[in-house]
Amino acid sequence: MQQRSPHACPIALTIAGSDSGGGAGIQADLKAFSALGVYGASVIAALTAQNTREVRAIQDVPPEFIRSQIQTVFDDLAIGAVKIGMLSQPAVIAVVAEELRRYQARNIVLDPVMVAKSGDKLLAEAAVVSLRTELLPLASILTPNLPEAAVLLDCEEPTCRDDMIRAAQALLEFGPKAVLLKGGHLQGQDSADLLCTAEQLLWLPARRIATRNTHGTGCTLSSAIAAELAKGVSVQAAVETAKAYISAAIEAADRLEIGSGHGPVHHFHRWW
Template sequence: MKTKKIYNVLSIAGTDPTGGAGIQADLKTFSALGVYGTTVITSLIAQNTCGVQSVYPVRSSFVEKQLESIFSDINIHSMKIGLLSKHSIIKVVIEKINKYQIPLVVLDTVINSSDGKQLLDKNAIKILKNRLLPLVSIITPNLPEAAVLLNSFEAKNEKQIIEQGKQLLSMGCKAVIMKGGHLSGKLSTDWFITPKKSIKIDDIRINTKNTHGTGCTLSAAIAAKIPNCKDWFQAVYEAKKWLQKAIIHGDSLLIGKGMGPVHHFHEWW
């Protein structure tokens, strides 16, 4: 009997003790979507549904050892990058992408936590923009993150969002997902932008407080989907539709006093 190929996907990110974001959420996403998850931890983060309390970056030399452990032994088919914490860690990740020629890379441009705590300093943002972005396939900034990357104002309408997405493309990545969740309205709209097209992806805005880790989960879902998809748009579309259901079912979980997580295993339990 012919068996379905199981792809190996790597997440490089920080932790979340609540399991709603970061490495833990990425592993849940990989498992839910049928790929084998591997991880490299960049930061130990004390956080919960109410916010981030403390960030403890891992030594860049140890991040390098983790990456070598993975790449020297396992064939990684796609990769998601989340919080990188400091410029020395970003340099290590750049070196390994170049060394091992990883072809499918999703970068979640984590700069601030959802409660507003800055997680990357100016030097780290600079190297991320100038040296990491040209190496990745697709980035997934929300509107505040896009504004920081462009040293600009936060986009307020569709025209500005598309313009900023195209400006981000000029930094070297192949595609951009401009996440419009920070806008108001009945629809929650993301824009998939490449040099050749800009496609709007609409979903009904869900009235829920359970949105902790949605950015981590979306980027992980895209990385999980892409090995089985014909192109990045299909991977993004399928990942977003899956996440929409995970958000809807998040209300069945009773986790924490603040912004609860989405339900990664809504299809299973």
């Protein structure tokens, strides 16, 4: 792995699925990296045929080709942070974990995409187990929403702040250095997230924004955190900057008018 000079552009890598509609996955990650002044590289773990209304087809990428992508990127680029999105197969999870350990990857942001907006589980139980044992111990920060936390912990979904505290602390036991538990599924006007480490509990409040255009919100938040970590800032500072960025991107989402379903957030709200 190349070392970055003090004057080089920070680089972040996303390992995730491709969204042909451009709102989530690899496409959202690269947009967020660019918007925050970070060069983005990518490893595509799955292909999807989707738009703002539906996912029509999914094509998995063979694990050994994913390995080749990771090796090729790390052999040439000075990767300052890694964002991991949905990895649907245990074999893929094992390959990603193995290569990240081999290259001693740092600043790993794990967004455990496991539950669809419909409430359906996206990962088989074997993949969930692999995620817990292989990737959570490598994560600098884990960024689940409440349904995903429930799947990881095999428990009921948190319904209040006290539940969130207990869930975040339980997730730390799997090995991530920090957990950002997203509270958007709670009821009420507030949409507070909880940053939990071994040393602190920090509530990050945000008002709930009325829009249907929230496709890619979780992908964008986690990749924004990775972008900030690639710049060398602390986890708390990265989370606070990323929260401000995604809140503004959601607030500006209705200006885009993309598609007829759940449109994307506005990654480039500061420039367009």
